[in-house]
Amino acid sequence: MVKKKCTRKEEIGEDFCFICKDGGLLRFCDFKDCLKAYHPECVGREDSSVESEDRWTCDWHSCFLCHKTSKFRCVCCPQAVCGRCIFNAEFVRVRGWRGFCNHCLQLTLLIEDGKDVDIDGTKVDFNDRETYEFLFKEYWELMKKKQGLTAELVQMASNLLKKGRNFRNEIEESEEDTDEYEVSSDYEELVDTEEGHNLVRKCKRSKEKLCTTxxxxxxxxxxxxxxxxxxxxxxxxxxxxxxxxxxxxxxxxxxxxxxxxxxxxxxxxxxxxxxxxxxxxxxxxxxxxxxxxxxxxxxxxxxxxxxxxxDDESTSSIEEKDDNSSMACKKPRKLISDRKPAELELSDVSHTCSAAIISANIKLVYLKRSLVERLLENPECFEGKMIGSFIRVKSDPNDYSQKNSYQLLQVTGIVIDSSNTGKQEILLQVTYRLDYIPIYNLSDDDFCEEECEDLRQRMKNGLLKNPTVMELFEKAKSLHEDITKHWITEELARLQTCIDHANEKGWRREYPI
CATH class of the missing domain: 1.10.245.10 (SWIB/MDM2 domain)
Structure with a gap:
């Protein structure tokens, strides 16, 4: 009987610090079979801790925001987030548990694009052996091959982060492959040992069995x-x-x-x-x-x-439901905004999480001028429905930082003005603007993706308050009926116009002048 090879973590672990990417005296993480190594000084420990038998777990296994167990981890540094905090973090999920923090993502983009100047205009030298960037590039080349990542995935991650969809995994993978890779991808060398075989066998359990456990x-x-x-x-x-x-x-x-x-x-x-x-x-x-x-x-x-x-059972229920539906009929997951407000459950997401500022969500609370005028017919409910909704107005010509001719603003209050003509006029108080907006200045068209991106950037910079999921949900629920009826009316009018044009063309063809 052949004796199975016994492989120690010190022999198969990484040869460089996970933080500074340099070699030297390293301490390995004691979390299960984690192969990440660190300089004691990089993690705030004494050099003697390398020989210590005290258990120590690195930051890769805890969320850097709430310090609970992490679910998604950066492949290039110890930064990690849980399933709840990823909504608020500058972190993007790529595949399975793998992801990028914003810092590592920017460096990998520069490497893959062959650039040496970052977004701030600072020169970055990836060829100088004395710099951190050179060590990072070497580490990235190793991780890219080991984790099966590509330049296309890095670019996709950057696009997802810009769109505020950092928590969505848009790469289709089979469940069995995903589950196995989640556990054993960092510990492939352990498969030759008895513990390695047990590890791989355990990770092949189905999601149904995991949920049952x-x-x-x-x-x-x-x-x-x-x-x-x-x-x-x-x-x-x-x-x-x-x-x-x-x-x-x-x-x-x-x-x-x-x-x-x-x-x-x-x-x-x-x-x-x-x-x-x-x-x-x-x-x-x-x-x-x-x-x-x-x-x-x-x-x-x-x-x-x-x-x-x-607590996590309620906040993760939306992911478990999506997983079960994909197992049954292989349909892609749905965004929160893809479902009707009546079908949403408040337990699906954390009430205090910031809502994703994307077009699909803003459309749920966006009011055109014609719809606002229709809401005026019911003055008792007008203020309640307007406050918290978004409108589209022309940009301030004195605001040179504004590149778009229109911008999206959130209504914060209603003012009745009767000073000029003696006739009462309703004005809207909005965020980011000191002046009041009359209703006739509102746009009656749909907003574009660039205007939504501008809104998201202003919220990211702290110029505007980012609404929570709870606030957006309640506002969408209150406006759903009005927006739907208004959309039906617009569609009927558009269809009638198309019918009239078709009839006119047919009449001209039958009776040419």
Whole structure:
């Protein structure tokens, strides 16, 4: 029987720091089979930490905004985001878990386009071996080949980020391939080992089985005493640990590992296998386990993890529904704006997230002049429907920063003016403009993509407030009926015009002059 090759992380891991991309004395991340390495000084640690047995996890596995477990990670740096915070981050998803932060995306664009000047006009030298840019280029060439990325994908990522659609994955992949690559893409060398085979077999589980596993964990009747489950608290108390102070999941993992070493619970031949005694069996409900899985099995024993899983269930429901529909009929995912407001569920997305400023969403709350005039027929509801909606007006000629002849503005208030002619006139108070806008100055045409991009850029620069998903949802819901009826009226008028033109052409052909 051929003995399987045992490969250590130090032998197959990366030879350069994930932050500065240079070599030297490196410390590897202890998260599962992560192969990323770091200089101790780059992560704010002492050089002695390289030889330390204390568990340390790099930032790649936690969201840089909320510090919860990350879902999408930059392929060129430790920056990562969760499924909720990607809406607010300068981060774009490319394929599966892979993505780019804005900084790495700009550098990869320069490399792929063969340019040496960035968007700020600063010269960038990718050929000087003493610069970070040279090391970044070398690292990118390695990652591009390893992760199967191309120049086309980088350009697509840039376009998605500019359009505010950084959270959409527009590249079709088979589910089985995606699931397998998500787990094992960074650890291909581990496949020759026994653990590697187990890793690949585990990652091939279907999404239905993964969802079932999550539901079992959420629905388990686990009793908690403060921050931890009853079995964990009792175990820590029996070995003399103070449970009045909250311990983290990593702390408890280290305590259990130390306990196993002191009590010689490791298998004599399989060094990573723990033979559980009665105390550990009461916690984990199993006779043996791998030391690397202790942290994972402790997840269900922490109250904060169970609360987080219940919160994430509502915010991720839109993704699970899209996944289930794609499995059944292989249809592409839908944008929030592609569905009718009546079909939307407020639990699908976080109420406090900023809404994506794209044409499809703005059209839901955009009012033309003719529609505003129709809304005036019902003065009781006029103000409520106008405030929060968007209108299109001519740009201020004194605003030299404005490139478009028209701009989109959000209505913030209604003013009734009767000073000039004695006749009451309704004026609109809008964002970004000090003057009031009369209704007759509103545009009665559709806005263009450049005007929507200008609106998004002003919100990004902080000149305008970005509405939340909740605010946009409520406003779209209140205007849906009016916008739909107005659109039907316009379409009927357009069709009648086409019919009249067709009749006129037919009449001329039959009776030429």
């Amino acid at each position: 999550r539901k079992k964990m959420k629905s388990s009747d686990q009793k908690f005493i403060g921050w931890g489950s009853k079995p964990v608290i009792e175990f820590l108390s029996t070995i003399g640990k103070d449970t009045r102070k909250k311990l983290s999941q990593h702390d408890v993992t280290s305590i259990i590992t130390t306990y196993c070493k002191e009590n010689k619970l490791f298998h004599p031949l399989k060094k990573k296998k723990i033979i559980c005694d009665a105390k550990l069996q009461a916690v984990f409900g199993r006779k043996s386990m791998n030391v690397n899985t202790v942290h994972k099995h402790l997840t269900a024993h922490f109250a904060e993890n169970m609360e987080q899983s219940s």
